């Protein structure tokens with residue numbers, strides 16, 4: 448479906464909080480090809496945001512990429528200079544965030560801010576207007592004069608999408624882009640992100656905890672747990688035939704993915720915090736399939752493009768047959 452050479456190739460990414468020498472992302476590997484839409488899912492704290500932030504060199508102070516490689520079209524950008532990253536940002540890789548208000552300056556007009564962004568990527572005023580039209584503004588000229596607080600949350604996120612795509616980047620990173628929006632608006636903004644990335648052939652790395660959204664939008668999915676990938680592969684396969692008990696448990700904890708509301712099961716226990724992480728399987732304490740073997744780190748096993756790190760995939764599949 449996609450070309451062979453990935454746009455983005457992350458290998459064994461490690462992110463560490465320096466002061467406490469705490470590993471927060473612990474060996475994440477993934478590839479995104481041109482035009483591919485990939486979702487990162489997993490419970491809070493699994494390292495989804497940090498993985499995204501690493502790609503665009505926006506880790507918070509005190510955090511650093513302490514291992515692995517992030518190759519962008521063959522160039523290692525994991526420790527790239529600020530100057531080089533500025534060249535890439537907007538033109539090659541763009542990002543939209545949960546809360547557009549934090550990325551927009553409240554005292555400047557939208558026109559002012561889009562103008563700055565346009566300058567950075569050498570886009571014209573006509574490009575800005577046509578992009579605003581594309582993201583759903585009936586009167587683009589008018590929105591240019593407005594300030595962020597005069598717009599609704601959904602409209603602000605549309606502005607951010609326009610800004611992110613002005614430079615026609617090859618990859619859009621979207622970290623829970625609709626979390627801060629009203630439920631009714633969430634769907635519209637997600638549909639816009641989907642349509643516009645399909646139209647322009649922009650690859651997407653979408654952080655989400657909503658499996659229903661992932662199923663609608665993403666070609667491929669990587670399920671993160673405690674800083675590691677538990678399972679990854681084509682969305683349809685991973686979500687219909689999970690090969691990791693964590694994915695299976697996640698699926699059984701959300702409504703309307705073939706599970707009736709009265710059969711939902713919360714995942715028992717809680718996610719271990721980074722200072723509790725062991726080298727072995729970190730899901731073992733919550734997993735119905737765990738045995739003594741799970742104290743050893745489970746290797747990745749691949750099956751028809753689906754990779755999972757579990758010692759007991761066979762038993763999981765057997766149990767599903769019996770269910």
Ligand SMILES: Nc1ncnc2c1ncn2[C@@H]1O[C@H](COP(=O)(O)OP(=O)(O)OP(=O)(O)O)[C@@H](O)[C@H]1O
Pocket residue numbers: 464471489490491492493494495496497498507508509510656721
């Ligand atoms: N600046 C920081 N300093 C120390 N620890 C941090 C920092 N930022 C994040 N962490 C920790 O790193 C881990 C991964 O965080 P991350 O934000 O990537 O998770 P996430 O999967 O995106 O979760 P969420 O869905 O809550 O956004 C968490 O345990 C978090 O507490």
